[in-house]
Amino acid sequence: MTTKISFQGVGRTFPVRDGRERLTALASIDLDVADGELLTVVGPSGCGKSTLLDLLAGLLTPTSGRVLLDGEEVTGPGSDRGVVFQQYALLPWRTAQGNVEFGLEATGVPRKERAELAREYLDLVGLAAFADRYPHELSGGMKQRVAIARSLAHDPEVLLMDEPFAALDAQTRESLQDELRRIWRRTGKTVVFITHGIDEAVYLGQRVAVLTSRPGRVKSVVDIDLDRESTGDVRSTPEFAHYRHKVWTLLHDEVVRARTFKEGSPA
Numbered sequence: 001m002t003t004k005i006s007f008q009g010v011g012r013t014f015p016v017r018d019g020r021e022r023l024t025a026l027a028s029i030d031l032d033v034a035d036g037e038l039l040t041v042v043g044p045s046g047c048g049k050s051t052l053l054d055l056l057a058g059l060l061t062p063t064s065g066r067v068l069l070d071g072e073e074v075t076g077p078g079s080d081r082g083v084v085f086q087q088y089a090l091l092p093w094r095t096a097q098g099n100v101e102f103g104l105e106a107t108g109v110p111r112k113e114r115a116e117l118a119r120e121y122l123d124l125v126g127l128a129a130f131a132d133r134y135p136h137e138l139s140g141g142m143k144q145r146v147a148i149a150r151s152l153a154h155d156p157e158v159l160l161m162d163e164p165f166a167a168l169d170a171q172t173r174e175s176l177q178d179e180l181r182r183i184w185r186r187t188g189k190t191v192v193f194i195t196h197g198i199d200e201a202v203y204l205g206q207r208v209a210v211l212t213s214r215p216g217r218v219k220s221v222v223d224i225d226l227d228r229e230s231t232g233d234v235r236s237t238p239e240f241a242h243y244r245h246k247v248w249t250l251l252h253d254e255v256v257r258a259r260t261f262k263e264g265s266p267a
Ligand SMILES: Nc1ncnc2c1ncn2[C@@H]1O[C@H](COP(=O)(O)OP(=O)(O)OP(=O)(O)O)[C@@H](O)[C@H]1O
Pocket: 014, 015, 016, 023, 024, 025, 043, 044, 045, 046, 047, 048, 049, 050, 051, 052, 214
């Protein structure tokens, strides 16, 4: 298996209290993601999940260690990585089609090709019939589908997703999880998906990386071997419950540790 992404001893600190102190968000993260893998990341609140993704996106630089993409150090954002955040960040004055085309304009894709690509990706996320709708005419789930189509239209090799379904209702979230798995299987992209939801992490991920409480380190990486493509409700199988419990236990220990630490230390 080829390694696509490699975190090598990655740490990140932030200046706090007017620069008088530094807060360690992440410490010595070692993690490899295989080419074409769908990896989910969970961890207690504030453990550095978004920081991890921002480092991979090139929006932040590490204070120690290196982040490699195809063996090359990440030094800034690039079209080889598409990012989808929790907030859809669509332009309200543009239709779904216009929003997907928007990013392609900046990269100089000719008008006709832009329109074709936008249609293709809106079709991929099941929104072909809604291409001419404005964001305010779309549901939350639809808006997030547009955001996914917009990221995919650049044909990035890696899709980085930071709690993209967190703002959606449970039913929409589950249907977008299926949609994402379908898109992932069809496109073969490498996906790193941050979530607060244990069920979501287990349902989506081929592996689930569990981070420790801050400073975030990789506590454990759990291999998930589930048959999601069977017709039944995989979430109610004993196998799903087994993985769910495994991740829950790892995470619960960290949440308790974080609380004990906080109570014992006002800093
Ligand atoms: N720019 C910044 N300046 C100072 N501190 C920061 C900055 N960005 C993040 N932090 C701190 O770093 C830690 C990790 O933040 P981060 O947002 O990565 O965590 P998270 O695991 O994604 O949190 P959550 O689960 O609550 O979304 C937090 O304590 C946060 O307050």
